[in-house]
Structures are given as C-alpha cells and as structure tokens.
Amino acid sequence: MKGSFLSRAIVLSVILPCVAVAQAPGPASPPPPAAAAPGAPAATAPAQGRVQPNYPVPYPPASVPDITAVLNRVHGYLDSVTPTRLVDRTTNQDITDSSQPNPNATVARGDFLLTSYEWGVTYSGMLLATEVTGDKRFANYTAQRLKFIAAIAPLFRAQAAAAASSAPPPAAAPAGQPPGLGASGAGRTNPLRQVLTPRSLDDSGSMCAAMIKTQRANLGVDLRPLIDNYIDWIGTKQFRLPDGTLARNRPLANALWLDDLFMSVPALAQMGKLTGERKYYDDAVRQILQFSDRMFAKEKGLYLHGWIQGMDPHPAFHWARANGWALMAMVELLEVLPQDHPGRGKVLDLYRAHVRGLAACQGGDGLWHQLLDRPDSYLETSASAIFVYSIARGINRGWLDMLAHGPMVSLGWNAVAKKVNDKGQVEGTCVGTGMGFDPMFYYYRPTSVLAAHGYGPVLLAGAEMIALRQGKGNAAGISDGTTQFARTPPSF
DSSP states (O other): OHHHHHHHHHHHHHHHHHHHHHHSOOSOOOOOOOOOOTTSOOOOOOOTTOOOOOOSSOOSOOOHHHHHHHHHHHHHHHHHHSOOOEEETTTOOBOOOTTSOOTTEEEOOOSSOSSSHHHHHHHHHHHHHHHHHOOHHHHHHHHHHHHHHHHHHHHHHHHHHHHHHHSOOOOOOOTTOOOOTTSSGGGGGOTTHHHHSOOSHHHHHHHHHHHHHHHHTTOSOOOHHHHHHHHHIIIIISOBOTTSOBOBOSSSSSEEEGGGGTTTHHHHHHHHHHHOOHHHHHHHHHHHHHHHHHHEETTTTEEOSEEETTOSSOOOOOBHHHHHHHHHHHHHHHHHSOTTOTTHHHHHHHHHHHHHHHHTTOOTTSOEESBTTOTTSOEEHHHHHHHHHHHHHHHHTTSSOHHHHHHHHHHHHHHHHTTBOTTSOBOSOBOOOOOOSSHHHHHTOOBOTTOGGGHHHHHHHHHHHHHHHHTTTTTOEEETTEEESSOOOOOO
C-alpha cells in the first residue's frame, strides 16, 4: 500500500510540471494581417483565441510591389557603386578620350569589378528584371557597362601590347595557359585582362553568357568580338579531361569544380542560340551529363562541390552555392535547348532530381545552409537566391509542379528579401570559396555585403518571382493557415 502511494506520488510529480508547461501562455499574438495583394485571395481571419505562429520571416506570398521594391533597392545601390569612368591612375582625373594611348589609364574603382563572373550574373539579372517589369533602368545598367567595356577594350589591348614589347621575355606559361595580358609586370594592372585574355572558365563563361544575352536583346552595343574571344577560350583552350569534361589542375591535378558548370554551360547554350550551331548545345549537354556522372549523389539528390580523379574514398561536401551554380546551369540550358535535342530529357531528369534533393533540405525559415545536408552550418543567401530563381523558372516553364514547389519558392524569396538591407546591399553571402576536403573550411567561410556573388542571384530570383506572381501563381495566398498556389475550391 505504501509502495502504491509512493508510485502515485512520483507519477504526479512528473505529470504536473508538464501540464503546467503545456498551459503556460505563449507569445503575444501578432496584429491582424494586412490586406491581401491584388489578385490574391484574402487570408481567413484566425479563429477567436487561436495562438498565431511567430514566424521569423513574412509567411504569405510576397506581392509584386513588394518584390519590385527589393529589386529597386538593389539596383539603386549597384548603380551608385559601379562607376563607368576611365581615370588616370596617378592623378585619379577622368580621361575623356579613350582613343589616345595612355599607360596610366585604368577604370575608376567601385565596390565591385565590372568584368568578374559574379558581375556576369548581375548583368543577366538586370536584363531579366527589365524583361519582367518593363522598367528599362535595369537593362540600361547592363547596356551602359558593357558598352563601356567594349569602348575601352582597344585602349587596354594596345596598352598591354606596348607594355609587353618593352618588357623582358616572360617565363614560359604553364601548360594550357597562354602568355600575354596580365601575365606579368604592367599586365597585372590591366583592368580588362579577364576580357581580353581569359585564362580560366571564371574569366570567361559568365560574362560571355551575359554579353550574348545583351547582344540578342538588341540594346545598341556590338559585343560580338568579345563574345567570340570568350567562346574560343571555353571551346578550344580550357583544360579538359580525355573525355572532353572541362577541368582544372588545381587544387590537385584533374579536378572538377561544380562551379564550372555555370562558368561554361550557359555560355555554350547561349552561343548555340545566337549562331544556331548544334555543336555548342552538344558540348553543353555533355558537360551536364559527365559532371553528373562523377558528382551527383543520387541518394541525396545533391552534388559534390569538387571531384578529384583517382581520389578514393572521395570526401563529399555538398556546398550550397556550387549546387546553385549547377542547378542554374541546367535551367539556362533547358531555356534554349531545342526540344528535339537527344540530351534534353536526361538534363530535365537531372534538374528535377536535384530540385527534389534541395526541397528536402530547405531550412525552416526559408534559406538553405552553407553545407546543404548539415543544418548546423550557417544559412547562406546567394545559394538560396539561386535556388529560388531556378525553381521558380521551372514552375513558370512547366518543368515543375506549381502546387508542390510554389510554397517552397515563396518562402525562399521571403527569406532572401529579408537579407536585402535598406541600402540595397545583400547580407549573408559567403565570400569566394575554393574546393575543400574538411568541414571547418566551409563552416567558417566569412560572409560580407561586398561578396559580389549575392547580387545577381537576388535580381534573378526577384524577377522570376514577379513572373510567377503575375502568371501561374497569381492566385497564391493563405488557405487554412498555409501557403497554397491555387484557388480554394468551391464549398460542397
């Protein structure tokens, strides 16, 4: 009897505190939601006394005006910190005549370079923003800067040639790398070295794709000589494995960087569209399939960041932004790849499998983690924006089911938008990152508003979300407390 009483006492001592916790008041309810955006159904008011969730980012689908406001902030910031001025490096005075030789000529410094691969993405994002919104300021940003680059290219080509003729003979260039601009001495200060003599896919692919898109948009600037120079590097000079897979010899020999899918495939695809030559499409498809054979982890639906020939066992780190580059490369290819191309179905299958893998590891507040399958790694903005763009475009093009993936990109965009501060800077973007073989390397890569990788993806994501909200997803809203991308069916 005594034991029975003691047992009941122990049970009560355990249950009662749990009951007290369960009955403790939660956080104060937020104020009623604002009126729904035009075209979206109004959210149903919460039932009397129902506790509302304390979401870390806005939950309802963003309205077109709200998305546009974010894009405008980004444009305003970038337009103010990326000048198109030729200056004398010794006096910082403007040079108004670029036709005259001037060994001291250089491009005025801004927050970002005008010729980097990150800025190729930014130029493409600006073009898409105009295509979707009709606001010409975005496309004018791209046209103005690429026209500036084309105009000053002869000056810096001559400048480099003069410097090379007066310098001692350079040491032999490494295998697969041509000597020339930027190899040594004064050439290293040539601000157009990447444009005039690319030495890697980073130098060439992203800018080439943006230039072809600009050329196709008929914005009044002839970029074909620069385009041909870029595509020649990608097609004939970049190091490849024996089967034709684009590769690097760093950090170790015969290395594949997942990043290089974006640094090559969109340029090849766009060149196919520009010229009608199928050889470019064939090479682009080959890169997707041969990279994927080595680097796509089917059991997770994610890609390795890097692959080294002969490494066994191979460390598997699923770095977010590299996965973004791969997904976006497939999107850019599918956008222009002819419907009858024999590789189209395989690329589309890989794209869908990758989206399934990414859907499984989206964070609870909408962003994705620096290492996708390691939720204790930090949340990263640039990759998240790339995923939003690439998946939203898949919905818009009919490659993905809207009902399944609409809520995913809606939440993702809301989280990305929150990372754009009042100045228009993109916060939470990982700086440039090489290939690593241990977790600490990825976990502790810094983030910075001056990491150029975030701006183009945010522009692309916002523009594609506007297209989604104006088109297939115009009826998206909150139904029974959750985001739904369909109209509520009539009551029976």
